[in-house]
Amino acid sequence: MRTLLKGGSVVSGRGVQRADVLIDGGKIAQVGRRLSAVGASVVDVTGMLLFPGFIDAHTHFDLDVCNTTTADDFTSGSRAAIRGGTTTVIDFACPNKGETLQYGLDLWHKKADGRTFCDYGFHMTIDDWSPAIEAELPAMFAAGISSFKMYLTYPAMMIGDGAVYSALKAIRRLGGVCGVHCENAGVIDAMIAEKKTAGELSPASHPRTRPACLEAEAVGRLLRIAQAADCPVIIVHLTNHQALDEVEAARKRGQKVYVETCPQYLLLDESLYFNPDYSAAARYVCAPPLRERAEQEYLWRGLKRGLIQTVSTDHCSFTLEQKDAGRGDFTKIPGGLPGVETRGELLYSYGVARRKIALPTMCQVLSENPARLYGLYPRKGAIRKGSDADIVVYDPGASHIIRAEDCVGAAGYNPYEGFVTAGGIAQVYLRGRLVSELGRVLDTEPQGVYIPRGKNSL
Ligand code: DUC
Numbered sequence: 001m002r003t004l005l006k007g008g009s010v011v012s013g014r015g016v017q018r019a020d021v022l023i024d025g026g027k028i029a030q031v032g033r034r035l036s037a038v039g040a041s042v043v044d045v046t047g048m049l050l051f052p053g054f055i056d057a058h059t060h061f062d063l064d065v066c067n068t069t070t071a072d073d074f075t076s077g078s079r080a081a082i083r084g085g086t087t088t089v090i091d092f093a094c095p096n097k098g099e100t101l102q103y104g105l106d107l108w109h110k111k112a113d114g115r116t117f118c119d120y121g122f123h124m125t126i127d128d129w130s131p132a133i134e135a136e137l138p139a140m141f142a143a144g145i146s147s148f149k150m151y152l153t154y155p156a157m158m159i160g161d162g163a164v165y166s167a168l169k170a171i172r173r174l175g176g177v178c179g180v181h182c183e184n185a186g187v188i189d190a191m192i193a194e195k196k197t198a199g200e201l202s203p204a205s206h207p208r209t210r211p212a213c214l215e216a217e218a219v220g221r222l223l224r225i226a227q228a229a230d231c232p233v234i235i236v237h238l239t240n241h242q243a244l245d246e247v248e249a250a251r252k253r254g255q256k257v258y259v260e261t262c263p264q265y266l267l268l269d270e271s272l273y274f275n276p277d278y279s280a281a282a283r284y285v286c287a288p289p290l291r292e293r294a295e296q297e298y299l300w301r302g303l304k305r306g307l308i309q310t311v312s313t314d315h316c317s318f319t320l321e322q323k324d325a326g327r328g329d330f331t332k333i334p335g336g337l338p339g340v341e342t343r344g345e346l347l348y349s350y351g352v353a354r355r356k357i358a359l360p361t362m363c364q365v366l367s368e369n370p371a372r373l374y375g376l377y378p379r380k381g382a383i384r385k386g387s388d389a390d391i392v393v394y395d396p397g398a399s400h401i402i403r404a405e406d407c408v409g410a411a412g413y414n415p416y417e418g419f420v421t422a423g424g425i426a427q428v429y430l431r432g433r434l435v436s437e438l439g440r441v442l443d444t445e446p447q448g449v450y451i452p453r454g455k456n457s458l
């Protein structure tokens with residue numbers, strides 16, 4: 001079955017070009033001016049922008065955390081992804097301490113295989129380190145996992161600096177990359193103890209016990225460890241300029257450092273935690289927390305100047321009932337926000353349309369860079385001959401208001417409720433098939449496939 005998208009403008013990381021796109025058998029067969037194709041069904045996309053399907057390289061679906069499980073599993077989360085133009089997610093396989101990496105990988109396949117509406121891959125979480133775990137790494141690469149994740153916070157998952165160093169060296173030897181959650185666990189614990197002693201247990205204490213300087217400290221420490229290990233690293237969900245300064249200092253030393261930020265840090269701020277209505281505040285609890293409003297401009301500038309390479313979501317959704325667990329003790333609020341359904345429209349509306357970033361930058365940070373960094377390029381992340389026909393048709397002339405009641409994710413609320421979009425996603429193609437149109441997911445059965453990944457080419 002062949003489809004010809006006619007009359008649109010194709011966006012890449014290098015520019016925007018008027019071109020027709022011919023899709024054949026799930027792949028892009030041709031990109032060029034005035035294409036014709038006998039027998040193809042022709043779709044008029046005049047006036048539309050065509051992006052390579054968005055890639056969300058940071059989701060947590062079906063994750064057990066804080067004595068509960070995320071609201072979104074692979075089925076609901078990936079439907080939300082598709083609706084938002086995300087045709088590939090990379091989720092974090094997460095074995096518990098004491099379990100093998102292979103156990104974690106098998107478990108994540110069980111959660112995802114046959115249940116996922118978009119294509120997907122996995123990063124592997126390293127929350128324990130031993131010669132046995134090190135010996136498993138080659139098998140992970142053979143299974144298509146070329147990226148890893150470590151935590152400098154959270155007792156259930158963090159490993160010490162020495163283990164981080166050893167793991168980075170091992171990952172580097174095999175040509176992998178590693179994302180790291182950077183916050184200073186020890187000082188955060190001390191600050192939480194202070195708040196408990198003072199009886200200050202509302203969500204307002206959440207940002208006050210996880211300040212930006214403690215994220216920056218952990219970024220700086222991690223980057224010195226990475227320097228010693230001579231390993232490229234990814235700072236995931238970076239939120240503030242002090243942390244970005246640490247990255248710039250490491251880059252000046254000659255280190256390879258990649259940075260991810262998320263829509264919540266670009267668009268929301270910590271004042272939301274100071275709402276006296278518990279539920280209104282608790283819904284925004286995530287780690288690192290939302291920051292002062294002034295940080296948003298630093299992050300937008302970082303995107304514009306190429307200092308930040310990717311925008312993913314850290315989608316980790318909980319219902320308001322689940323968020324209720326922290327009434328009377330903010331440390332018990334399950335941390336995380338839904339985001340996978342709205343990332344593309346938010347980046348266009350509040351980035352491109354407000355002239356904070358250009359269209360090619362949007363394409364880089366949502367599609368091309370994650371594809372390169374995580375070993376998916378050029379199968380994903382590009383509209384060019386031979387690539388998977390994952391395409392977002394974006395109508396810059398449309399507009400709508402983001403409302404939870406229109407969303408298909410399972411959280412039941414949306415952090416961006418009431419935000420007005422500039423433009424909107426008209427159609428989404430996954431490997432050549434129309435899977436979502438005007439906010440309606442068309443597939444009734446999950447059709448996503450696991451995508452084994454190669455090495456970083458960014
Ligand atoms: N932060 C969150 O808020 N939730 C999931 C994991 C993380 O790092």
Ligand code: ZN
Pocket residue numbers: 058060314316
């Ligand atoms: Zn995360």
